[in-house]
Structure formats: structure tokens, C-alpha cells
Amino acid sequence: MTSARIFIAAAILFTACPHLPAQWLNYPTAGVPKTPGGAPNLKAPAPRTPDGKPDFSGIWEAEKNQPCPPDGCPDGPTGKEFFDIGWSIKGGLPYQPWARDLMKERMAQNRKDNPNARCLPLGVVGTHTFPLFRKIVQIPGLIVILNERDAMYRQIFTDGRSLPDDPQPSFNGYSTGKWDGNTLVVQTNGFRDGIWLDANGDPLTEAGKITERFRRVDYGRMEVQVTVDDPKAYTAPWTVKLNQNIVLNTELLDFFCLENEKDVAHLVGK
Amino acid sequence: MKAVSFSSVAVGLGLILAAIPASAHHSFFAEFDSNKHVTLTGTVTKVEWENPHARFYLDVKDESGAMAHWEFQMGSINVLVRGGWTRNTLKTGDTVTVNGYPAKDGSRLANARVITLSDGRKLTGGSSFGTSIQ
Numbered sequence: 415m416t417s418a419r420i421f422i423a424a425a426i427l428f429t430a431c432p433h434l435p436a437q438w439l440n441y442p443t444a445g446v447p448k449t450p451g452g453a454p455n456l457k458a459p460a461p462r463t464p465d466g467k468p469d470f471s472g473i474w475e476a477e478k479n480q481p482c483p484p485d486g487c488p489d490g491p492t493g494k495e496f497f498d499i500g501w502s503i504k505g506g507l508p509y510q511p512w513a514r515d516l517m518k519e520r521m522a523q524n525r526k527d528n529p530n531a532r533c534l535p536l537g538v539v540g541t542h543t544f545p546l547f548r549k550i551v552q553i554p555g556l557i558v559i560l561n562e563r564d565a566m567y568r569q570i571f572t573d574g575r576s577l578p579d580d581p582q583p584s585f586n587g588y589s590t591g592k593w594d595g596n597t598l599v600v601q602t603n604g605f606r607d608g609i610w611l612d613a614n615g616d617p618l619t620e621a622g623k624i625t626e627r628f629r630r631v632d633y634g635r636m637e638v639q640v641t642v643d644d645p646k647a648y649t650a651p652w653t654v655k656l657n658q659n660i661v662l663n664t665e666l667l668d669f670f671c672l673e674n675e676k677d678v679a680h681l682v683g684k
Numbered sequence: 685m686k687a688v689s690f691s692s693v694a695v696g697l698g699l700i701l702a703a704i705p706a707s708a709h710h711s712f713f714a715e716f717d718s719n720k721h722v723t724l725t726g727t728v729t730k731v732e733w734e735n736p737h738a739r740f741y742l743d744v745k746d747e748s749g750a751m752a753h754w755e756f757q758m759g760s761i762n763v764l765v766r767g768g769w770t771r772n773t774l775k776t777g778d779t780v781t782v783n784g785y786p787a788k789d790g791s792r793l794a795n796a797r798v799i800t801l802s803d804g805r806k807l808t809g810g811s812s813f814g815t816s817i818q
Binding site: 439468490492496523524525526528530532533544545546562613663667668669670671673674676678679680681682683 | 708709710711713714715727732734735736737741759760761762763766787788789791793797
């Protein structure tokens with residue numbers, strides 16, 4: 415299922431609705447390359463900024479590659495990585511024993527202690543897989559990722575600064591980016607303990623460092639190759655690829671997790 | 685309360701809104717039992733059009749005539765709106781039939797899957813156990 419198909423379906427629905435929404439739900443995205451038939455050409459080359467670098471600007475969502483049975487997927491359509499960040503790695507993640515035990519216990523408890531359920535930030539990796547939208551704004555020296563979830567921001571500095579030496583631990587860490595040809599290589603340190611990399615509860619510790627290689631494959635797709643180097647939780651660095659699809663003709667909407675949170679009181683473990 | 689099996693409701697004719705993905709705010713299995721189904725008919729007493737999940741409340745008369753108050757969770761506002769809902773789609777006073785999954789903790793709470801309005805229109809509630817637009 416592509417984003418374009420979602421929004422074609424949504425457009426049909428909206429056309430059929432007697433009351434069109436008043437928000438910018440179907441506001442046309444500017445500058446979309448078109449096929450001869452007038453449809454968005456998602457295979458068109460990636461756009462570029464005036465300095466010739468690939469332009470990641472736009473609204474993106476995680477690829478929903480989790481197969482769903484006819485009756486639906488638990489927790490709705492998502493990517494496999496949302497639940498298991500290491501599903502594509504042969505033999506699984508290279509856990510330290512305590513980290514494997516912790517993940518298994520979190521799963522045995524129906525994932526009820528996921529910080530996500532308590533409306534805490536998802537962190538860098540969890541944000542790439544969460545099934546709400548993100549908007550990338552790219553300007554000289556800085557890339558900002560605006561998250562629909564809790565209106566959260568992430569900054570990636572491309573102005574040549576170094577990573578902080580003794581960073582105050584945080585959910586998103588501190589990110590700097592450099593270009594390697596058409597790939598933006600982002601280094602991040604300064605994470606806090608307690609971050610879940612996925613819904614299964616794979617841990618990230620304060621010792622963790624993350625490298626992301628952003629590549630806009632074409633107009634419609636972006637790949638983020640993520641390498642997690644966290645010797646406290648894993649015996650070796652490991653790498654996964656997180657695919658993202660462009661989302662057209664809409665805008666970000668409010669999503670404040672604590673607005674009317676009433677689920678935590680009903681979550682049941684084993 | 686009358687429990688019925690869930691088989692053809694979601695694919696029934698007249699489903700006016702496409703199925704909607706959930707927000708994945710929390711684990712479905714930690715809160716709801718996907719092996720059980722409830723179908724309840726009643727009057728909407730309140731709609732909470734808020735995140736992380738829209739909710740509505742239903743006064744339901746059981747077989748003995750006693751009134752029970754039920755709470756239903758739907759998807760996030762974001763996914764509901766993108767699926768065609770507005771804040772006025774469901775209103776206080778509406779009579780509806782709701783099919784969904786009950787809470788594991790035994791409270792009168794369920795995850796709303798399909799909501800049938802009194803005029804026969806069926807709405808997808810953006811259930812956490814939802815299907816995607818295929």
C-alpha cells in the first residue's frame with residue numbers, strides 16, 4: 415500500500431462526503447512531478463536544493479510492510495520494524511544476555527510498559543517507525559524533523575559542528591549530519607537510558623550511538639539505514655533499513671498523547 | 685449485553701468509510717481480548733473527540749431491562765479524520781450498534797470496530813485491530 419494509494423482513496427471518500435473538512439487535509443502539495451496522465455510520478459528523480467544536494471523536504475510515513483490477515487493486524491497496519499526492529503537481521507539482534515532477558519520480559523507483559531503507552535517520546539529509531547506523519551524541513555546548515563506525535567521536533571545540524579563531548583542525556587540525543595555523495599550521514603549521541611527501540615522492548619542505553627544514512631531513492635521514497643552501536647546492550651553494532659514513503663496533499667495534524675489518555679489504567683500484563 | 689460472533693460485519697455492504705489504521709499508541713493485546721466480541725445497541729451519551737483515541741459512551745439496556753454504561757475506544761483523531769470522519773459524524777443522542785473487542789480487565793470498555801448508525805450506515809471505528817486500505 416503506497417501513500418499515494420491512501421490519498422487517492424481518501425480523495426474519493428472526501429469527494430463523497432457532503433461536508434468537506436475545513437483543515438488542510440487535502441491541500442495540494444506544490445511541485446509534485448506528474449506522469450503524462452497527470453498522476454503523481456513517485457518514481458521521478460529526488461528533488462535537489464539550490465546547492466545541488468538531495469532535498470528531503472516533505473511529509474513522510476513509515477512503510478507499512480507488516481502483512482495483515484483478512485481480519486486485520488493487531489495495533490493496525492504498521493511496519494514490521496515498529497514491533498521488531500531487528501526482524502531483517504539473520505539470527506536476530508546481537509543481544510547482551512540481560513538485554514535479551516529484558517526484551518522477553520517486556521513482551522511477556524504484553525508490552526504494557528512501553529513508554530509509548532505512557533505518552534513519553536519514542537526516540538530517534540521509534541520515531542522512524544511510528545505510524546503517524548513526520549515533516550522534514552531542510553535549510554542550509556540545519557534539517558528539522560517535525561513529528562506529528564506530540565508536535566515534537568528533532569534537529570540535525572549540518573553546519574559542521576561536532577557532537578557534544580559530555581551531553582545531557584535526552585530522548586532524541588544530539589545529531590550532526592555530513593554529506594557522503596547523495597547520502598546524508600547523521601551521527602547521534604547523548605541518549606538517555608530507558609528508550610525502547612521498538613514495541614517489543616529492545617533497549618537502547620545511555621552508551622548507545624546511532625548512525626543514520628538518509629538516502630532519497632526517488633521522489634516518493636526515502637531509505638534510512640540505521641546503525642545502532644550500543645555495547646552495553648548489544649555485543650556488536652547492527653544495521654537495519656527503514657523505508658519511508660512520501661505523503662502528498664495533506665498536512666500534519668494535532669496529536670497530543672496526553673490530551674485524553676485513558677488506556678494505561680486498563681493495560682494488563684501476564 | 686448480547687455477545688455475537690464477528691464474521692461478516694466488516695465486509696458488509698454499506699460500509700461508508702474505508703478501514704482506518706490505528707495510532708499504535710499502546711499494545712492492543714495488553715488492553716483488549718481479540719478472541720471475544722461484543723455487539724451492543726444503545727444511545728450515545730457522550731463523544732470525546734480527542735487523542736490519543738476518540739471515545740464515545742453508550743447507554744445500553746440489557747436483557748433484564750437494566751441500563752449499563754459502556755465506553756468505546758476508537759482510533760486516533762488523525763487516522764479517523766484521514767479516513768473521512770469529522771467531529772460531527774457521531775453525536776450525542778444517536779442510536780448505534782457497536783461491534784468490538786472487550787477489555788481484558790472486565791470493565792465495560794471495548795475497542796469499537798464497526799459502528800452501525802440507525803439509518804443503516806456502517807462506520808469503521810479505527811479499531812486498534814484494524815484493517816488497512818487495500
